Amino acid sequence: MKRVVSLWLAAATTLALGAMPASAQDYPSRPISMLVPFAPGGTTDVLARILAEAMGKELGQNVIVENVGGAGGRTGTERVIKAAPDGYTVLFGNMGPMAASKALFKDQRYDPRVDLAPVGLVADVPMVMAASKKSGITDLKTFIARIRSEGEKVTFGTAGYGATSDMAPNLLTHQLGMKATIVPYQGAGPAIRDLTGGFVDSVIDQTATMLPLHQGGAITALAVTGPRRLPQAPDLPTFAEAGLPEFTMTVWNALAVPKGTPPAIVDRLVGALNASLSSAFLQKRFDELAVPTPPAETRGPAPLAKLMATEVDRWAVVFKDVPKP
Numbered sequence: 063m064k065r066v067v068s069l070w071l072a073a074a075t076t077l078a079l080g081a082m083p084a085s086a087q088d089y090p091s092r093p094i095s096m097l098v099p100f101a102p103g104g105t106t107d108v109l110a111r112i113l114a115e116a117m118g119k120e121l122g123q124n125v126i127v128e129n130v131g132g133a134g135g136r137t138g139t140e141r142v143i144k145a146a147p148d149g150y151t152v153l154f155g156n157m158g159p160m161a162a163s164k165a166l167f168k169d170q171r172y173d174p175r176v177d178l179a180p181v182g183l184v185a186d187v188p189m190v191m192a193a194s195k196k197s198g199i200t201d202l203k204t205f206i207a208r209i210r211s212e213g214e215k216v217t218f219g220t221a222g223y224g225a226t227s228d229m230a231p232n233l234l235t236h237q238l239g240m241k242a243t244i245v246p247y248q249g250a251g252p253a254i255r256d257l258t259g260g261f262v263d264s265v266i267d268q269t270a271t272m273l274p275l276h277q278g279g280a281i282t283a284l285a286v287t288g289p290r291r292l293p294q295a296p297d298l299p300t301f302a303e304a305g306l307p308e309f310t311m312t313v314w315n316a317l318a319v320p321k322g323t324p325p326a327i328v329d330r331l332v333g334a335l336n337a338s339l340s341s342a343f344l345q346k347r348f349d350e351l352a353v354p355t356p357p358a359e360t361r362g363p364a365p366l367a368k369l370m371a372t373e374v375d376r377w378a379v380v381f382k383d384v385p386k387p
Contacts, residue, residue, distance in 0.1 A: 086326030093124040095151050099138025099159050101131040101249025104221055105268035109185060109315055110154040112347045116338035121330070127154075131249055134166065134224020135159030143177045147320040149327035153178065156315045158226050161373035165381040166224045174318075175374060179328060180366035181317040182335045183356045185348065188288030188312050189230055190272035190298065192281040196260030202284045202304035205264065209240050216242045219253035219262035226313045227253065230266035230287065233380060237308055257281060268313050269294075270351040287311045294352040314373075316366050328363065336361060 096117075098110045107129060114125040130138035139159040145151035153160075160174045193199040199208065209216045220228035223246050235242050245262055247253040250271055257265045258280045265272070266287070273295055276283035285304045286292055301309045317335055319328060338344050339355045348355055359365070 086324055086330070089149055089327050089330055090121050090123040092150065093126050094121070094149070095128050096125050096154050097128050097130055097138050097142050097151060098154050099130055099132075099135035099142075100221060100225065101251060102129050103251025103254070103271070104225075104227075104249055105187060105270040105313070106154065106156050106315055108270045108351070109187075109348075109353065112344060113154065113184060113317075113335075113338060116341055116344045117331075117334045119341075119343075120334040120337045131222070134163055134222055134228070136163055136167070136170070136172075136224070139163075139174070139178075140172060142318070143172050143320055145320050147179075147322035147324070149319060149323055149331065151320065152181070152331065153318045154184070154315065155318065156226055156313055157373055158224055158229065160316060160318065161370050162229060162377035162381075163224050164374050165377040166229075175367070175371050177321050178318040178370075179321050179323050180363040180370065181319060181328060181331045182361045182363065183366050183369065184315045184317055184335070184339070185353045186312050186314045186356060187268040187270065187353050188286050188292065189226070189266050189268050190276065190283050190295075191230075191234075191264060191266045191285050191287065191301075192257065192272055192276065192283045193264050194257050194260045194262065195280075195282060197263045197282075199263070199284070200282055202299075202301070202306065205284060206238065206306070208263075209235070209238065209242050213241050214243045217245050217262040217264070218242055219245050219247060219256050219265045221250040221253055221267070222246045222248060225250070226311075227265060227267045229377075230311055231264070233311060234266070234309055236380070268353075270353055273352055292352045294350070314369065316369075318366075332362060 096114045098107050100106050110127050114127050118125040135158045142151055142153040164170050199205045218231035250267055253265055256262045275281045283298050285301045286298050
């Protein structure tokens, strides 16, 4: 009897132990959904599509970008959080829904530090402030003077409340102690279309969407929000060079999965992400958009978890006194 029980326990243990690694070893066995919590056409969407192509090659499966916009990126982020933790739904988000939204919304239903399992940093992207051609503004000092004189008549188009393109003008006007009108759109694409059409005076967005428009002459780029000039647009001054040294803001984009995703699957995604970031294909595409790839020491789950925690605290201070919807 003891021998039968022992054999049964041994067989059950073998099956139990074998089942777990088998799922990880087989992963991925079908296409992966890379969910972008913003409308198509914005920087996060552009970068996600480049990364999806690169990671698809590394994983041997299609990685399909799905856009689920709304609520400043929270709608899509919540969908990922509620998805099965099996590695087939991944979030390509940014500092908005992955950190700052806790300071921006009263009804936040998730904590990114608790409900997401970090995979890794993808990019830390400078932003470009641009004016419409119809505004007649050609430099940052003139633009600030117009805000000073016209106040809320000056308009900023954004991808929606809580998006990074919304955070930037709010941070700028807060630091200036001035008021302007912030116009939220359903995504960066519509905001930028109205910028090129002259329906809003300015947009501050990431380099991936703004530089092609600047290089094509569709907008008037005024300054770069990062600490240094961009090799891809050496004519653009930094905010410090343009007379506003206190304003800097770069946008980090990152990959995460639902809490509870098996470590072996997270490791598989981490490996594919690192290989993709080191690939000539991705580096060339990112370089064309003035998007730097993160150095090795800032990649991986641990550095991203630390960054998310730090950013939650940072934006809580910045937006402490800003009215929240």
